[in-house]
Amino acid sequence: MHNETNRTTYIQNQADRIILHLLVQAMIREEAYPYDLLPNGAAFPIGKAALEVEITHTYRLGQLDIARVQYVEGEDVHEITDPLQVLGLFLPTDDPFYIEVKNSVRNLALALTASEERNQKVEQEAEALGVSDVFSYVLQKKSKAFSPLTFFEQLVIQGHTIHPCARTRIGLSEKEARQYAPEWGGTPAVIPVAVHKQLFRETLMEGKTVKEILFAEYPEVEKAFLSEINHPDDYGLIPVHPWQWKHTIVKDYQADIEAGRIKRVKGADIATAALISFRSLAPLNNQWKHHIKTAVNIQMTSAVRTVSAASTYNGPMLSRFFKDLLESDEALRSHLSTMKEPAAIHYQPSTGVEDAHFFQKNLAAIVRENPEYALGDEEVAIPGASLLAPSPVSGKTIAEEASERAGSPRAFIRRYAEALLPGVLHLLGEYGIAMEAHLQNAVVVFKGGHPLRTILRDHGGIRVLEKRLAEHFGDVPIDASTNLLTDDTEELLDIFTHSVLHNHLGEIIVQLARKTGCAEDGLWAEVEMVVKETAVRLSEEAREDIQRILHRPARMKALVQMRLKNEVTENRYVDMPNPFTKESEVRGR
Template sequence: MEVMKLLQRKLPGYEITFLEKLKEADTLTLHQLIQAVFRERVVPHEWKNHGNTLVLSVNDGELHVPVSNLYIFQHIDIDGDLQFVNREGNQALVDKSETCLELLFPGNDRSDFYREILNSVTNLALAFTVAEHRRKQIENLAEDALSYAASQKSPLTFFEQWVIQGHTIHPCSRTRMGLTPEDVTRYAPEWEGKPNVLPLLVHKDRYHMTSKNGESTKSILLEEYPPLKKAFQNVCETHDLVADDYEIIPIHPWQWEHTITTYYKEDIEGKLLLLLNEVTLPTSALISFRSLAPLNDRAKHHIKTAVNVQMTSAVRTVSAASTKNGPTLSRLLQTIFDRDEGLSRSLSVMGEDVGIHYKPAREEDRDFLQKNAAAILRENPEKGMGRDEVALPAASLLAPSPFSGKLIVEEAAGAYSSPDAFIYDYAKTVLPGVLQLITKYGISMEAHLQNCVVIFEKGTPKKAVLRDYGGIRIMNERLEQYFDQQPIDPSTNLLTKDRSELLDVFSHALFHNHLGEIIVALARRTSVKEEKMWRKVEQVIHETYEQMKEDEQIHAEALLDKEEILTKPTKMKALVKMRLSDQYTDNLYVEIPHPFARRKEVTQSDSALN
């Protein structure tokens, strides 16, 4: 078995651990799959046994799922074995994700999804295995994750690389189609991947670049990596090139080996693309795998690279549109933050200073060639941080601490009088700025767990930093009140005239895939009810809109947005439905009961389960 041979080389003595973790990973994936199918209503369901059994309609029968608890956002605790009951009443144990997939989606038409699930299981088991090894190396060095991270050269990198499970609400949480297990151990963040990024020289006839403030990828990288400057000059002299005719596209080493050398041969041979292999850029892999932080450095830019690999449901290349929109939106948001001091105190963004993509000479395969040789340089959120400040991705809060065995969010909440007191401070950190952007400026960003970096000061959350403009929606009717000229090109797909679309993006990202995951994790592990924690979130929303209503220019919008947020059903992206229908970019939503609703009736299932 390839994985076992790999472990013998990489982690000798952990082969048995991997086999144990393989079962653990498969069970977790099975439960995530059931969770997603239930929440997204992929198949019909009903409750039986006084609400203690979830019954899903599957091929030629029913799938019985024992459930011990149902939460506000329809999370379930699966407690016991799953049973398939056929039409004759015969039962069969369902203890593997593959068996469950065959029942839910019979036939070969779902074969891609099958492979993605099984690929995720293997990678998740590898992640659990290496996490066990890493934990043993550091478990006695600190009492908690925040204090240990503060001693590191880049606390953010430590937390990013300690996100073991990956996506919390997608059953393909560790899918990496196209990577071998060897690739995973070399480049993945949970394996403390340190890719040496390759500078690729690109001729002026073969690139398009968009800059926030007039800088280029070349000017930034030559300044931040001094050895690169001499290497750049040497290669231009050696090949008799005009230095001013060339820019630099940072390329992930995996991408060079598996994509660039295969699909860009003609321009490589014609010296329109030229690898500068004397110097590489040392980096650390972040949660998203393709986004990279400078190795042991808090000042240099982060680099978002293209990797032609499917992770969860999408191939992680960098679209031409994103290389253009990123710097443009960063310039817009910087203007807003410069003018709005109150907003900038609670929220900032990782500005995308420059984006660059390859510009092919021919129309054939144009989109593929553009997005597979592309990159974005982002501001480093750790630059200029104070001694007592630590930045972490919100996703890491749901990771198990290597020091206490608790979740990192449990450790953080443990410094407070109660988990709900922590939730109030946390919501006060991530909500007001995001809500102001939506209601005042008509800008809705996906502030989900992976895209939100939270800065803690002496153990207390203080500021949110958003990254990545994927999924952003802008309502120009609101934004243009603050600008003499319309700042966003109306031909882009970023714009909407529908106020509810702004709030749908907010609802999925910040309610479901952020606060909802944190609150349900604390409810599962502490004695505090999730209703009590959601009341703290509601309090922050009320306080934020009370303040916004004082601004006569946005008074009406504030009332409308607050009413919709606090009363209408929440929208959650149906990620499995989107995958099964091959709709990767067109959002499909399902409505989930509201966390702030005062339920007048309690269903039989709810009363039995709570």
């Protein structure tokens, strides 16, 4: 009992420390509150007192190594180890952001507990298999019943790498987290739900419906559907997360359920595995071609993770566009592909229903291509976020293991940048499309522990420069209600710097610098060389965009500022040092 108490306390302290550092770092980098520079850090004035942050190192993009956080009032100095103590100095305890950070700490402690339990089992199995790193482990295990992608996705513990609400899940109980969350190896049984044709709208990429796709991969679903549903041609199929069915559908769609317009297809739930985003689910048998993105009315990070009607339209439409684009552009195709979304569907309430938007987005789903379906025998698909996770085989980070296979951190970053950047920069410069290629959205294909190419998923956060796209393709059908279209080139560059520099390469580089002692400057020099080598192969207009990336401030989304001001749909950015220049300092007001 004593050891168990000590273990729980240790894990809780870990969670407190991680979220505290994310919070304080965001407050400084985003200038969320006024602060003054100190010789070794920063001080936030609070009346006659101050919150002082001792900083031991500042990295090229402004990331910080924090030694301690203290509350100082005259001669009284108190060390702070709890992020809620910091927030309590600025916000009331009933403020939504305070509540979200509190929830994030709780869920991170749960995730750390899950990680410890799972890693012990994997370590023992790896020892029995005689393997020394995670790449060898997954290749030995790879089969129809073992998905390396799912394995890597479920290794991710922290979630968002630069947001203190990294593990916020408002509405999810501890029991439900253990049942459904990816870090617990969650296997949600997706519920097939029949919806009358008068009450749904479906968008198709090439002709196959959600119902047809799922029937082809799960014959038991088709059998149950045909046996339970009278007039089956009159109904479509929406796959529903079991949490959503229990907490939202049976309560808010009760009238349609009672009238038989919405029907649960019983006895044919679909076995899936939860991926990083919680609501995106992979088939347990990875020979099947599709993942399923479901709606869950749970707030994670700063947003409730439903599926908007615009997303169910744009997914298949953009998938068709990217398919045609990649087929026509061989240079782009050699570096990058996207996970196509062949069909998407949402509930469409009758005319005049109050809060129609709520009903649309809470009963909706997207069917998405499974990137493992077309991989070679020795290839594995790895989400970028998992590179920051500890390997359960060696205890090192997975990025460290990959660096050892490459021969050095510099050699690894060079190959990783070559797998990631050419395709993303090509899309941005030539076609005016900024993909949100952050750690969670970029799945990198590795072979022999070495990165080869990138597969991007999720079209929700991209930006498209309407004029440049029209030069090549004329009008591309896009629902602009989610702010995908822009006429501002700077907005494209902001999406790139935030998602690719700050929330992808920058996090991997800082991790390697901390863990291996390698020079950060050398790692960024490798990235810069790849950027410049890519620019040479592109048009003059594209090269101009890349020159701005190399010299303008590396702007970052002010995620905490946005949350404090309740601006979760309109992006707010702050200027940060450019990693390709010599700037590197903590800024103050």
